[in-house]
Amino acid sequence: MPSPWQVLDPSLPLLAATYGKQQVRMVALGLRGGGLVVASPGTRGDEARAALAEVAGPSEVRFLLAPNHFHNAGLADWQRAFPSAQIVAHPTAQPRLRKKLPGLTIHGLEALAAALPDGASLHSPPMAKQGETWLAVVRPDLRVLYVCDAIVNLRTVGFPFTLAGFRNRLMTNPFFKRLFLRDKRAYQAWAAETLTTLAPTLFVPSHGELERGPEVTAALLAVTAAA
Numbered sequence: 155m156p157s158p159w160q161v162l163d164p165s166l167p168l169l170a171a172t173y174g175k176q177q178v179r180m181v182a183l184g185l186r187g188g189g190l191v192v193a194s195p196g197t198r199g200d201e202a203r204a205a206l207a208e209v210a211g212p213s214e215v216r217f218l219l220a221p222n223h224f225h226n227a228g229l230a231d232w233q234r235a236f237p238s239a240q241i242v243a244h245p246t247a248q249p250r251l252r253k254k255l256p257g258l259t260i261h262g263l264e265a266l267a268a269a270l271p272d273g274a275s276l277h278s279p280p281m282a283k284q285g286e287t288w289l290a291v292v293r294p295d296l297r298v299l300y301v302c303d304a305i306v307n308l309r310t311v312g313f314p315f316t317l318a319g320f321r322n323r324l325m326t327n328p329f330f331k332r333l334f335l336r337d338k339r340a341y342q343a344w345a346a347e348t349l350t351t352l353a354p355t356l357f358v359p360s361h362g363e364l365e366r367g368p369e370v371t372a373a374l375l376a377v378t379a380a381a
Contacts, residue, residue: 157205162356163296166271167210170358173197173228179360180228181289181300182206182215185269189216193289193300194225194360195232203235215239217266221302222284223247225360226254233258242266244278247285263287277352279304279344281336290352299354304330304345305377307362324357324365324373326381338381345378 158171159182169182173196180194180202190213196202207213215236220226220243229241229251242261243251251260267276273293279286282304289300307324335341349371357365357374365373 157209158202159205159209161209162298162358163291166291168291168296168298169206169209170364171196171202171205173202176361178225179358181358182210183274183289183291184210184213184271185216186271187269189214189269191215191217191219191266191269192232193219194221194302195228197228197231199228199231200235203232216269217242219243219266219287219289220247220251220260220285221287221289221300221360222282223250223254224284225302226251230255230258240265244285244287246278246283247287250284277348279335279341279348281340281344282330283334283336286330286334288348290354292352292354296356297352297354298356298358299349299352299374300358300360302360303327303334305357305359305374307357307359307365309363324362324377326377327361331381335381342379342381345381346375349374349378 159169162168166184172179180196182190182192195218218232218239218241240261248260274291277288286304291298306327311322353371355370357370
């Protein structure tokens, strides 16, 4: 049986797997000093965890990143499996996470940021209302950007979602731009600066297909400028 984890970079490692009916994507990244962070850990549960050990070796999961306050379905399950792992999220995401996960401690992003490997970084648009957090890895041989809900790259969109503005392509999430941005122009400026600096050639969305190639940065700049 094939592993649910796709190996994006074996040296870090950087891995991705999808879960649930909506095929939401979680990612796992190796940390400085060993161990892993799993971003948007999903409901795939035991299968994903067993396969993670096979792909990444017997690595301790040290952090569970909620990349916004909606991506919380698997956090309690994963922390039961890895009780020493810290659940971390942007401060804006923490109030709703605490309501959804009573009894669990939600930490800030500082400890995770300090544990990231060289070239990796976290990016949170300050005007996002749901605590959106992106994870980037920029190295000489690797330029990756993982985005939670702000940008999607769907290939199949059901009719109800077309009414909300979703299309079968790379685009800014219509719900994100209409409901979860305080200042759209400020977000466009922030995204332009962030994307230009990171210059990703591999885009890893929570929702939709991966995009690879030298044109990725330009495509992301275009969709955020049109947000």
